[in-house]
Amino acid sequence: MISTLGQGLVLLALLCCAVGIPVGFAAGARRSTVGLAWSRRLALAFAVAMTLATLTMEYALITHDFSVSYVAHVGSRATPLVITIVSLWSSLEGSILFWGFVLGLFTAAVAYLQRRGHEDYLAYTLGTLFAIGLFFSFLIAGPANPFAPTPPPIPLDGPGPNPLLQNHLLMIIHPPMLYLGYVGMSVPFAMAVAALLRGQLGPTWLKPLRNWLLVPTSFLSLGIMLGGWWSYEVLGWGGYWAWDPVENASFLPWLTAIAALHSAIVLQRRGTLKAWTTILILITFLLTILGTFLTRSGVVNSVHSFTQSPIGPLFLVFLGICLVAVVVLLALRIDTLASEPAGESLVAREGAFLLNNLLLVGLMFTVLVGTLFPIIAEAVRGVKVSVGEPYFNRMAVPIFLGLLLLMGLGPALPWGRARSEVIRRALLRPLPAALAALSLTWVLGGRSWSVLLTGTLAGYALWVTFDRASEPTRRGRGGATTGSLLRSPRLIGAYLVHLGVIVTFLAVAISANHQTSGEATLRPGQTMEIGAYVLTFDEAEAVREPHRIVRRATVSVAHDGESVARLEPSLNQYLTQREPLGTPAVRSTLGHDLYLTLMNLGGDGSIGLRAIVTWIWIGVFVMVAGTGLCLVSPTSPRAT
Amino acid sequence: MNRTVLIVGAVLVVPLLLFLAIGFRFDPRRIDSPLIGRPAPAFTLADLDGNVVNLEALRGRPVLINFWATWCQPCVVEHPILQAAARRWEGRVHFVGVVYQDDPSLIHRFVESRGAWGPSLLDPAGRVAIAYGVYGAPETFILDRDGVVVEKVVSVLDPRSLAARLDALVDGSGGS
Numbered sequence: 074m075i076s077t078l079g080q081g082l083v084l085l086a087l088l089c090c091a092v093g094i095p096v097g098f099a100a101g102a103r104r105s106t107v108g109l110a111w112s113r114r115l116a117l118a119f120a121v122a123m124t125l126a127t128l129t130m131e132y133a134l135i136t137h138d139f140s141v142s143y144v145a146h147v148g149s150r151a152t153p154l155v156i157t158i159v160s161l162w163s164s165l166e167g168s169i170l171f172w173g174f175v176l177g178l179f180t181a182a183v184a185y186l187q188r189r190g191h192e193d194y195l196a197y198t199l200g201t202l203f204a205i206g207l208f209f210s211f212l213i214a215g216p217a218n219p220f221a222p223t224p225p226p227i228p229l230d231g232p233g234p235n236p237l238l239q240n241h242l243l244m245i246i247h248p249p250m251l252y253l254g255y256v257g258m259s260v261p262f263a264m265a266v267a268a269l270l271r272g273q274l275g276p277t278w279l280k281p282l283r284n285w286l287l288v289p290t291s292f293l294s295l296g297i298m299l300g301g302w303w304s305y306e307v308l309g310w311g312g313y314w315a316w317d318p319v320e321n322a323s324f325l326p327w328l329t330a331i332a333a334l335h336s337a338i339v340l341q342r343r344g345t346l347k348a349w350t351t352i353l354i355l356i357t358f359l360l361t362i363l364g365t366f367l368t369r370s371g372v373v374n375s376v377h378s379f380t381q382s383p384i385g386p387l388f389l390v391f392l393g394i395c396l397v398a399v400v401v402l403l404a405l406r407i408d409t410l411a412s413e414p415a416g417e418s419l420v421a422r423e424g425a426f427l428l429n430n431l432l433l434v435g436l437m438f439t440v441l442v443g444t445l446f447p448i449i450a451e452a453v454r455g456v457k458v459s460v461g462e463p464y465f466n467r468m469a470v471p472i473f474l475g476l477l478l479l480m481g482l483g484p485a486l487p488w489g490r491a492r493s494e495v496i497r498r499a500l501l502r503p504l505p506a507a508l509a510a511l512s513l514t515w516v517l518g519g520r521s522w523s524v525l526l527t528g529t530l531a532g533y534a535l536w537v538t539f540d541r542a543s544e545p546t547r548r549g550r551g552g553a554t555t556g557s558l559l560r561s562p563r564l565i566g567a568y569l570v571h572l573g574v575i576v577t578f579l580a581v582a583i584s585a586n587h588q589t590s591g592e593a594t595l596r597p598g599q600t601m602e603i604g605a606y607v608l609t610f611d612e613a614e615a616v617r618e619p620h621r622i623v624r625r626a627t628v629s630v631a632h633d634g635e636s637v638a639r640l641e642p643s644l645n646q647y648l649t650q651r652e653p654l655g656t657p658a659v660r661s662t663l664g665h666d667l668y669l670t671l672m673n674l675g676g677d678g679s680i681g682l683r684a685i686v687t688w689i690w691i692g693v694f695v696m697v698a699g700t701g702l703c704l705v706s707p708t709s710p711r712a713t
Numbered sequence: 714m715n716r717t718v719l720i721v722g723a724v725l726v727v728p729l730l731l732f733l734a735i736g737f738r739f740d741p742r743r744i745d746s747p748l749i750g751r752p753a754p755a756f757t758l759a760d761l762d763g764n765v766v767n768l769e770a771l772r773g774r775p776v777l778i779n780f781w782a783t784w785c786q787p788c789v790v791e792h793p794i795l796q797a798a799a800r801r802w803e804g805r806v807h808f809v810g811v812v813y814q815d816d817p818s819l820i821h822r823f824v825e826s827r828g829a830w831g832p833s834l835l836d837p838a839g840r841v842a843i844a845y846g847v848y849g850a851p852e853t854f855i856l857d858r859d860g861v862v863v864e865k866v867v868s869v870l871d872p873r874s875l876a877a878r879l880d881a882l883v884d885g886s887g888g889s
Contacts (some may be wrong), residue, residue: 312786366733395732404715445732445876447848452735461814461849462784591826592793672793 075133075141079220082126085698086173087210089119092201097200099139101270109192112199115183119206123177127161130170130219134160140227143167143219156239162248163234165369166219171249173193173209175256176247179229180206183260187281193280197258197267205259222413233620236647236654251296251323255361257289258326261333262358269402272409274340274347278553283337284704286354290330294428296550297323298693305686306659313689316465322364325437326337329357332433342488347410349430355399360437362392366642367444420496425483429476436472440465474526479579480571481507481534484541492566519583527582531575538575542568573699577692580685587665587684592672604682606667607631611639622646626705642671661687679698747846748862753778753854754844758811761821765807766832768860775882776807776856779831779840782815783823791869792827798875799830803888805883811836813850819843857882 085253093115102109133141134157137150140638147160147167180202187195213219238244262613264282268274300320301313314320333353336346384432442449443465444484457587510532511525519525545561593601595610602608611627625643647654660667668681748754757767770774773862781788781797787867799808799829808831812820820833836842854880864878 315786339791389730389733392733396722396726396730400726403722404719407715407718444731447731448736452732461782462783463814463816466784589826 075129075138077139079126079133080214080218081128082122082129083170083173083210083214083218083220084569085695086119086122086177086222087121087207088216089115090207090210093119093203094200094207097196097198097203097591101194101197101200101267101415104193105196106192108689109196112196112203113184114433115160115203116180116199119203120177120181123174123210125336125471126213126220127170130161130167131158134158135201137231139229140223141219141232142223145223145228145231147234148231149620150232152239153620156234159245160234160238161251163238166217166290168248169209169212169217169384170219170251172252172256173206174208175201175252176209179257179260179274183263185283190277191281193271194264194267197270198263201263201266202259205263208645212384212387216387231536233647236621236645237365239620239647239658240354241303241307243299247296247299247303250292250299252298254289254291254323255326255365257292257363258330258358259285260289261354264339265354266402269406269410272406274410275419276341276352279337279341281513282354283334283341286330286334286337286357287700288702290327290334291697293323293327293330294693295697298558298690299329299419302690307654307656312684313390316443318444319364319368321440322367325441325444326360328437328440329353329360332430332437333357335426336430336434339423343421343423346427348407351407352403353434354540355403357398359395360441361391362388362395376460390466419445420486420493422483422486422488422493423485425479429479429483432472432475432479437468437626439468439472443468453547459665470523474530476522477527477530477534477575480575481530481537485569487539503533503536503540506531518587521586522580524586527579531579534575537550537681538568538571562702565697566705569699570696571699572698573692573694575692576695577689580688580692583684584686584689588681590668590681593680601680603680604665604666605632605633606682608640609671620647624671628658628669630667640667640669642669644671665689720852721867731742748854749865751862752860753856753862754841756834756844757840758836758841759819759826760832764832766834768809771807771809772860773858774805774807775804775858775879776809777879778809778811778845778854778856780811780813780845780847780850780852781814782834783819785813785816787869788851792830792850794870794872794875795871796828798879801876802879802883803849806879807831810834811841812846814839855879855882858885 093112096108097112100112122603130141130143132138133144134148136149136153137144139145139148143164143166145665147164148157152160160167162171167334180199183202184195184199187198233239235439261282264278264285268282269277297320300323304315305313331354333350335345336350336353340346366385369388370384375701378510470672481503482500485503487495487499507529511529513532514525515529519528542565589603591603595601597610600607600609607630609629609631611629613624613626616623616625623643623645625641628640628642630640638660640660641657643656645654645656655670655672657668657670663685665682665684666686668683670680718768721785736771753768755768757765759765768778777795777798779791781791795808795810798806802808810829810831810833811832812835818833820835824833834841846853848867851870853870854862855864855866857863866875
């Protein structure tokens with residue numbers, strides 16, 4: 074029953090897309106208002122069908138309807154309700170359904186929000202979104218069908234979702250954030266395709282395009298950060314980023330999206346970089362599909378092996394179609410997006426934007442090559458070789474430092490041609506702040522060149538950021554900050570994003586360079602020291618929960634002789650898994666994290682102290698808050 | 714029609730799709746070694762303190778060669794397993810670590826805080842790793858007493874199968 078209903082709804086979504094493609098493109102080509110109205114109705118129908126299909130799956134999961142194959146695959150009566158609900162995205166078929174659901178919501182939102190004043194572009198945009206929707210509906214309807222009936226006998230209980238996903242609350246929000254980011258990139262892609270087909274990218278389309286790019290970019294930022302946070306809190310190796318292919322897959326579109334957001338600012342201000350911005354947006358979407366392909370196909374070896382599936386070849390075909398379509402479309406239409414000539418100067422803000430774009434795209438290529446290297450090496454030479462973390466760090470750290478430098482230089486520079494005297498003054502003003510930051514970094518114990526350089530550049534960029542962000546307040550003759558916030562939220566938002574990035578860069582540099590770790594075997598009552606901490610192993614206990622056995626060690630933590638915390642690292646034995654999963658215990662302060670991992674119940678554990686990791690998460694939250702602020706306002710002529 | 718865009722696009726897209734399609738033919742998790750059953754490639758490398766180890770000179774006893782790095786998290790997990798194994802088969806099996814793509818100062822700090830299980834040989838240009846076809850860290854090669862590779866283990870060693878293999882080699886019954 075549920076199977077039939079779900080499959081019917083998915084087929085309805087598929088039908089909406091199949092009809093929507095010709096309707097959308099024909100309406101675009103003929104500028105037909107009737108055709109556009111039908112496209113919008115189909116967009117709504119697609120969203121409704123996908124939403125109902127997703128709700129049907131949730132109902133099947135919650136009611137433990139094991140006659141649905143996906144429920145039999147990931148459901149379990151012992152799993153807590155919240156975990157049951159989120160197990161929608163715990164395995165391939167469910168996550169593709171969730172993908173379709175999100176795509177449906179985005180498609181309907183575009184059809185609704187851009188309904189006025191964008192008739193020229195909207196039909197093409199919806200047509201493109203339907204084309205993407207067709208592929209995903211096809212996957213859900215056929216190769217990755219979560220509603221397929223379970224072959225008899227119907228089981229009475231199931232194995233439950235992947236234990237790794239059950240082990241921490243962050244896993245409940247990390248995947249949907251990434252999906253919102255990945256799927257959301259379809260919208261700016263479709264809008265850019267529409268601009269190419271229409272042969273124009275004017276300010277009226279650029280503004281919503283930027284907003285539709287901002288939304289998935291901030292979801293992607295959150296998703297990437299939550300993934301890092303999750304692996305830090307759950308995986309037990311004390312790190313948050315390992316340049317794993319799946320991590321890289323989410324990082325690649327993020328880089329080009331950030332580049333596109335910056336080149337869009339130049340386009341808005343100077344009328345240049347029209348074609349370049351369009352290409353970046355198209356590449357961003359292609360990278361999300363490439364990333365999904367890499368993570369779903371199993372062509373690269375990754376810690377995220379739980380996401381392997383047989384739909385890889387289909388994704389490759391889809392990626393191929395998208396790539397060829399984009400290249401042909403660009404070849405045919407790129408000349409229609411001629412930029413207005415502007416008197417460019419490299420020593421101006423647009424020059425810094427251009428450099429920022431080159432660095433971001435350069436980093437994207439570096440990471441892409443590193444990620445694909447095992448595949449290329451095997452195809453060319455027949456040998457398996459991988460590039461390790463050092464390759465990525467060696468290549469990425471200088472680029473990150475370059476970006477940090479530009480975050481200071483760019484906003485400090487004026488737009489357009491300026492007298493060299495003006496430029497010199499603008500660049501020298503933040504220097505004292507940079508030197509002060511260098512001294513502060515030294516005083517606080519920073520000794521490695523990377524930390525000192527990061528500190529200096531961050532000081533420079535921070536000064537410029539605050540200076541620029543407070544400009545409207547100063548211009549407003551002493552108006553209150555809230556007043557300037559209301560007047561130019563986008564400007565404040567943009568610099569808030571910069572502030573978040575600077576904080577994140579600093580925290581990454583410091584936490585990577587300032588950490589100590591060790592291993593110890595303790596008996597109950599024994600103590601060990603790390604830094605100013607004294608740890609006492611109090612007791613070990615085993616707690617039986619419906620779906621797992623938690624073996625926990627209680628460790629009292631004293632700091633400078635004063636008891637400050639009780640940490641409980643544990644080993645969780647899920648009933649469906651042979652190997653136990655560790656959950657480290659982390660005591661986070663703004664200054665540093667104390668990190669305990671239990672290795673076995675004999676009292677073996679590893680322990681680590683890492684400086685200011687918390688600030689990485691704070692920095693990303695600040696970035697996301699800034700992005701939100703950027704979305705609040707209508708385009709202010711003074712923005713950025 | 715902009716020909717430049719078409720050509721640049723084709724140059725980027727065609728090889729990418731080709732490589733990805735070829736990628737399907739291989740299982741990234743199955744890493745066989747053509748070295749199994751053959752004499753292990755010889756090397757002479759120095760450890761952190763400059764002590765030179767020559768693989769040829771270790772003949773007569775089984776040898777375990779482990780490629781590792783401080784940045785590699787599975788290696789950190791594997792470290793105590795190797796320490797325990799080195800203690801258990803002390804005097805019967807040679808344990809040799811070869812550092813893979815890492816900085817000597819980091820290795821030094823790591824060994825100081827966690828202890829060593831054997832020499833940490835530096836392989837600056839990665840020549841030995843290439844000769845052994847190392848894909849990533851950790852990888853372990855087990856050699857019999859004649860220096861012939863009998864097993865290659867990718868990722869963290871399983872203490873039980875390691876024990877079975879080393880016991881068999883020490884008894885003289887576990888050769889290739």
